[in-house]
Amino acid sequence: MRSVDEQLAILVRGCEHIYSAEELSRRVARSVETKTPLRVKLGMDPTAPDLTLGHTVVLRKLRDFQDCGHKAVLIIGDYTARIGDPSGRSKTRPILSDEEVTRNARTYLDQAGKVLSLSPDKMEIRRNSEWLAPMDFADVIRMAAQTTVARMMERDTFSKRAKAGQEVYAHELFYPMMQARDSVEIGSDVELGGTDQTFNNLLGREFQRNAGQPPQVVMVVPLLIGLDGKEKMSKSLGNYVGVTEGASDMFGKIMSIPDSLMVNYFELLTHVPMQTVREITDPARHNPRDAKIMLAKDIVDQYHGSGAGEVARKEFFRIHGGGQSGLPDDIPDHVVSAAIVTDGYAAAADLVVDCGFASSKSEARRLVSERGVRLDGNTLEDAQAIIEIRSGQIIQRGKRQFKRLVLP
Numbered sequence: 001m002r003s004v005d006e007q008l009a010i011l012v013r014g015c016e017h018i019y020s021a022e023e024l025s026r027r028v029a030r031s032v033e034t035k036t037p038l039r040v041k042l043g044m045d046p047t048a049p050d051l052t053l054g055h056t057v058v059l060r061k062l063r064d065f066q067d068c069g070h071k072a073v074l075i076i077g078d079y080t081a082r083i084g085d086p087s088g089r090s091k092t093r094p095i096l097s098d099e100e101v102t103r104n105a106r107t108y109l110d111q112a113g114k115v116l117s118l119s120p121d122k123m124e125i126r127r128n129s130e131w132l133a134p135m136d137f138a139d140v141i142r143m144a145a146q147t148t149v150a151r152m153m154e155r156d157t158f159s160k161r162a163k164a165g166q167e168v169y170a171h172e173l174f175y176p177m178m179q180a181r182d183s184v185e186i187g188s189d190v191e192l193g194g195t196d197q198t199f200n201n202l203l204g205r206e207f208q209r210n211a212g213q214p215p216q217v218v219m220v221v222p223l224l225i226g227l228d229g230k231e232k233m234s235k236s237l238g239n240y241v242g243v244t245e246g247a248s249d250m251f252g253k254i255m256s257i258p259d260s261l262m263v264n265y266f267e268l269l270t271h272v273p274m275q276t277v278r279e280i281t282d283p284a285r286h287n288p289r290d291a292k293i294m295l296a297k298d299i300v301d302q303y304h305g306s307g308a309g310e311v312a313r314k315e316f317f318r319i320h321g322g323g324q325s326g327l328p329d330d331i332p333d334h335v336v337s338a339a340i341v342t343d344g345y346a347a348a349a350d351l352v353v354d355c356g357f358a359s360s361k362s363e364a365r366r367l368v369s370e371r372g373v374r375l376d377g378n379t380l381e382d383a384q385a386i387i388e389i390r391s392g393q394i395i396q397r398g399k400r401q402f403k404r405l406v407l408p
Helices: 006-009 021-034 053-067 098-112 135-142 156-163 170-186 195-210 247-255 259-269 274-280 288-304 308-319 346-353 363-368
Strands: 017-019 039-044 071-076 123-125 190-194 217-219 331-334 344-348 373-375 387-388 394-397 399-408
Touching: 006 021, 006 053, 017 195, 021 217, 039 053, 039 170, 053 071, 053 217, 053 259, 053 387, 071 098, 071 170, 071 288, 098 259, 135 170, 156 394, 170 195, 190 195, 195 217, 195 346, 247 308, 259 288, 274 288, 288 308, 344 346, 346 373, 346 387, 346 394
Parallel strands: 039 071, 039 190, 071 123, 190 217, 331 399
Antiparallel strands: 017 217, 344 387, 373 394, 394 399
16 A cells, blocks of 8 residues: 555545545545555446546546555445436436436446456445335435435525526435435445535535544545536537547547647546646647647547557548648637537538638538548538537648637
């Protein structure tokens, strides 16, 4: 087991809040002294079948604890998923069927295994139906008696809905209590979560106190910003990288992120030392493209094996004109006119004109028909097509004209 200082340097990286850092230090020190691993809880509701790099931020933090000699306790929320986590939701989630929950849980475990060690000495996998399903109505009343409606309404999700005149259904109030009960049942020393889980995690501390247990340390990691550079990574927004995507697709998507996200991605998705990150992402010292290549290769290697990133790099630049020199070093940014964009989509001909590659739509149609315009290396085939565009994409006319798109 690593020393206390070595562990803390690894464990606090990328955390947005720790409740509290002093208690984490004490618990790690006690763990080293007694040679007793901490029990580190992460709950995941199988509400969707696929994981993105956004999901892996907290999974990687759990893996950090494993690598420091602690026991990960992954709770598959097969029972809480029947309610659906209301975090960040402006409306009530639909209730999932047993079949959907079972299918999604199986897929979650397969994909989580790309990040976590599933070895029994490092991982304990539990389903919260073990203790929530047997509860009778009297048990539910006793659980609800541990908190107040006023306390529940402190949660920003509920308070925002109430202020907006939107419904907050009674069953949704039970979700934080059920998650807090999970902490009591497994006796967690630490609970991990995204910033949207802070309320739930802190309620777990209260429930543990009520049960006579030491309250868990809560470590909150930020939500990963998606490829658009604006919203959190989400499949529904189309700004995501899936952990099961092919190496070439994964590499290409990472290359499309805005330069402003690179430090954040390095910190949350890699183990590259932060001193190195600050150096390679300094545009006065290094070309941002080279830093982005390093980032993309690192991430691809994680999910496709050592060396896969270099293969993907070669393929990416072969498609984009051959070799790393196929792209110039000084590609100008082009802020796309808001008038041609609707929900991240634009007509191909409008985009070509907006970028100044054609003076009219008729000229744009001719260029596209002659296969003279590419977007991220892919030839535009239909000038009338409505295409998805993202900040960071490279649009190219011929071999010498390039623009890096910036969405308004």
